[in-house]
Amino acid sequence: MSLETTFHQVLAQCPVCLNEETLTIWDVIDASTDPDLREKLLRKTLQSLDCRNCGNATLIASPLTYLDPDHGLLIECRPDLSPADLENRLSQLRQDPELAGLLAGDSCLRLVAAMNDLIEKIHAREQQLDDRVLEIVKLAVLRHGSAETPIEELRFVGAGGDELSFVLKNPDGWFQYALPAQAYDNAAQLLDRLTDTGLLPELEAETMFMLIDQAFAARCLDAFTAAETAPEEA
Ligand SMILES: [Zn+2]
Structure with missing residues (x-):
């Protein structure tokens, strides 16, 4: 084919x-x-x-x-x-x-x-970036947005130097938005930990078709938060 x-x-x-x-x-x-x-x-x-x-x-x-x-x-x-x-x-x-x-x-x-x-x-x-990591970065930004000017859309457009570039839409219009590359590295570490611990079984399906969207990022962040707040085993 x-x-x-x-x-x-x-x-x-x-x-x-x-x-x-x-x-x-x-x-x-x-x-x-x-x-x-x-x-x-x-x-x-x-x-x-x-x-x-x-x-x-x-x-x-x-x-x-x-x-x-x-x-x-x-x-x-x-x-x-x-x-x-x-x-x-x-x-x-x-x-x-x-x-x-x-x-x-x-x-x-x-x-x-x-x-x-x-x-x-x-x-x-x-740009050789992992879209799964980018979705986690984006959701973290959305969740920390202010209530007065809620972010309606956030789109990755490129990476260069030590920055990730996005465009952001809020009630006032479209704006450019940049994040330090460190934000990507942090989210990549989070994804690695989820993969290593098997907390999110769907991460093992890397070679299959995937729907990587905001809901995927939410499952990742929720699984991570649940693991962090779980009582330590004696
Ligand atoms: Zn016409």
């Missing part, structure tokens, strides 16, 4: 003026053969419905499989599925040995719910 870049075309309706335009929908993108499509995806111009009638541009989300053999990355993005259906899809993916066999060696297999999740995981993998 192999995956290669494929697309189809649809008639899509401009949500502003209801004018119909022909739009190319990408079903599979292989970043090694089509780096220009990777670029467009990261710049959020990949599936832009540019209306010739009213001039508005609208991003159209649709199911997309992203493959990057050079970085050992395979991600299925399913904005069309409910959380419950995502879980079902995860089970299906795990039973498909051919998909997992597409990548050799150390690989990262992910199912995500939204384009922004997909983009974030591409950035993480290309």
Whole structure:
């Protein structure tokens, strides 16, 4: 089995003026053969419905499989599925040995719910960072946020020097946000301890498709907190 870049075309309706335009929908993108499509995806111009009638541009989300053999990355993005259906899809993916066999060696297999999740995981993998650790870092930030300006969204965008860079959305808009790289190292240690102690059995499934999101990070932090507060054995 192999995956290669494929697309189809649809008639899509401009949500502003209801004018119909022909739009190319990408079903599979292989970043090694089509780096220009990777670029467009990261710049959020990949599936832009540019209306010739009213001039508005609208991003159209649709199911997309992203493959990057050079970085050992395979991600299925399913904005069309409910959380419950995502879980079902995860089970299906795990039973498909051919998909997992597409990548050799150390690989990262992910199912995500939204384009922004997909983009974030591409950035993480290309920077050789562990998306599981990044989710823990993000949740720690969210949990310590202030009540007056709650953080609505936090997205990793890159790493450089001694910093991790994010963009953050609160009721006032989008802002840049940076954390010391030490925050990543601390979360990585926490994940290592959870893995070593077997407190979170799902961590043993590293070579399978995983849904690594905020709920995953919450399970990690809760398991860690429970272990820390458990009475010491005599
Ligand atoms: Zn329009």
